[in-house]
Amino acid sequence: MESQNLYDGLPTAPETDEHFDSLLTKPNLRVERIVSSGQASPPDFWYDQCEAEWVVLLKGSAGLRFFDEERVRELKPGDWLYIAPHRRHRVEWTDAHAATIWLALHFHET
């Protein structure tokens, strides 16, 4: 796939699971669209990823917490974060009333 629109093919109603779509897959880089509709990480679950991630929230809102921080970061459209490899984090909440759209880049640091 060479071109498309980020907002195409969105779920028309809230769904049980988040949607993950790979928009680009290269040896060193994967670009992914994530559509959330109220989901959160399971209790006590922390993402612990070998790859680095750069993620931007484009629509909706979400709460993201790093294991090494007390506070939950509230993300609004345009907010982006760099997540170093193995920096543990979880999604505390996503907007329950509208789609939350993320663009995530997964890549090896070196």
Next chain:
Amino acid sequence: MESQNLYDGLPTAPETDEHFDSLLTKPNLRVERIVSSGQASPPDFWYDQCEAEWVVLLKGSAGLRFFDEERVRELKPGDWLYIAPHRRHRVEWTDAHAATIWLALHFHET
């Protein structure tokens, strides 16, 4: 810089030149925000890049042309494109009345 908002620090009035801000710089990946305000590529100028690029238009509008295509692709918010290394292209126009915001990923294919 570890986190920020894509829409922070936008020019408050149209400017002569485009704005380029590197949001992430890693050995294999550079994430860049580009803010255009009516600029276009100079006549007969074609970008010819060693690196691959994945670019999404987030706000505004633009016309992008590939050398190997006749038509100008009109981009609206959410439209993204993969540009292979050395695939020549140019920006024919960007919105003259509002900021056009792009998010561009530059990376080596292998």
